[in-house]
Amino acid sequence: MYDELTERQRAILGLIVREYVATAQPVASKTLVEKYNLGVSSATVRNEMAALEQMGYLTHPHTSAGRIPTERGYRYFVQCLMEQSELPEEEQRLIRHQFHQAQMDLDQWMRLAAAVLAHTAHTASLVTVPQAPQARLKHIELINISEALVLVILVTSAGLVRQQMVPQPQPPLPQETLNAIANKLNALFEGMTYQDVRRRIGNDLTPFERSVAEVAALLMERIDSRSVGQIYRDGLLHVLRQPEFAEAEAVRQLVEIIEGRTLLENIIAEVNTTSGVQVIIGGEQPWEAIGDVSLVVSPYGVDGYAAGIMGVLGPQRMPYSRAVSVVRFVSDLMSHLLASMYGGQPLTQARREANHAQEETNATE
Structure with a gap:
């Protein structure tokens, strides 16, 4: 799937993604050399950047000498370079406190989940009400x-x-x-x-x-008969402040993604078969239609009982590590809260255990 990158190319690609996410500006070789003390010349970094561009991981705006990541570059970063981290313990305590302060009411939990995701990740958020395969x-x-x-x-x-x-x-x-x-x-x-x-x-x-x-x-x-139930949303203003959505057409596309149901039905169908957090990068197959928007989503709920999805969305230039840690924590928390209310095993835990068991089976075959 990916080209074999050298350690230097991996390091440069990771730095370009992080720098571009932080600044929204194309990243030049001089910036990397001066800021990160790479121990090589700007010419060497430029050559590596050119090689990464030729392989499809980077591109550059028409008038800029700097590079920005492509969909392929973001995907490589998410799967191969991104550090897996947990939310800081202080933030975890605060979020748990907010949920335990709320009444044991599904509607309040959904609204709070959407608000917490949006506020903590500084993105827009979507939360669907958990639904059983059939209502019982x-x-x-x-x-x-x-x-x-x-x-x-x-x-x-x-x-x-x-x-x-x-x-x-x-x-x-x-x-x-x-x-x-x-x-x-x-x-x-x-x-x-x-x-x-x-x-x-x-x-x-x-x-x-x-x-x-x-x-x-x-x-x-x-x-x-409703393939997607009620959807709770929050944080649209966080996304609209990003430079990618300065033009009206980009805003229109973003609102269509957030408010439309066809895309969400496709995402739900994809995510409900997974065992954890999924990163959907706009422009990749089969998500070409969502353009410069990426989503970080996860199923949650009670195993064999009812499941929904929750996640955040924003520009491709998203702080993916932060988004993944937020979505993972809140989906786990919501799954455990719902399991304590209705009984059963939290969906996120059940799927992780099933996935681990399958990996062990494969390893012994």
């Missing part, structure tokens, strides 16, 4: 609203909440009776998909109970 019923509540209406509240095993009004039977049922009906339906349908619920509806239910069960099945069917 966890709990039904019936609330007496009036003499004419009952509110049906459905909670899925993934923590999604949906509600719908149904007509009251006549004469109206008191709240105590509604509670008893809800308990009966929960005992019958807990853990079932919408297809299971519809198959189970029978003559042992009253007409009102059957109507509630039909509503529950309909609500879960609607959840299943």
Whole structure:
């Protein structure tokens, strides 16, 4: 996949990526020699930069003697040169404190995750609500609203909440009776998909109970029909401050990526099969359409139960090491919090263990 680079070429490529990420300015050989004490002349560095450009790792703007990384250069940096680091312990403590201060509410956790990712990585962020392969019923509540209406509240095993009004039977049922009906339906349908619920509806239910069960099945069917659920976003202003998005066309493309659903569906399909943080660099196949935008994303959730993705996005000129460490930490934290709420094994941990087991199997074959 990659050309065989010498140690000097690897060092120069790594320095150019880091310098360009920090300054957004093309990097000249003189800058590297003076700033990093490479122990070689500018002419030698220029020759190595020219070789790296010929191999496709660097390019240069039309009027500049300096070089900037290409998609291939960024990919080599991420896979071969980037230092794997953890968030500083002080930042980890602060983020954990923020989550533990929040109530045990999925909506609050999603909003907080998006805000923490954006603030800590200084990028835009995206977080999708974790969804089960199929919605499964966890709990039904019936609330007496009036003499004419009952509110049906459905909670899925993934923590999604949906509600719908149904007509009251006549004469109206008191709240105590509604509670008893809800308990009966929960005992019958807990853990079932919408297809299971519809198959189970029978003559042992009253007409009102059957109507509630039909509503529950309909609500879960609607959840299943949405390939991407609710998306929480934050930090767009962090990205718009970057020089890559000074022009209106670049801003339009960025907003389309953040707000559009087709791209996210493709990313979810890709990321949901992985075992950890993934770096998507704009311009690479199959992501040519996203241009100068890169994403660092990870699945999170509870293994075999419900999964979503979270991540950050910004220009190709992204501090990838920082972004990877932030996304890895927050996705792990969210997975453990959801596992503590709903039971099961954190998705990030389960996939790492499965990946490690597969590597050991391969090593013994």
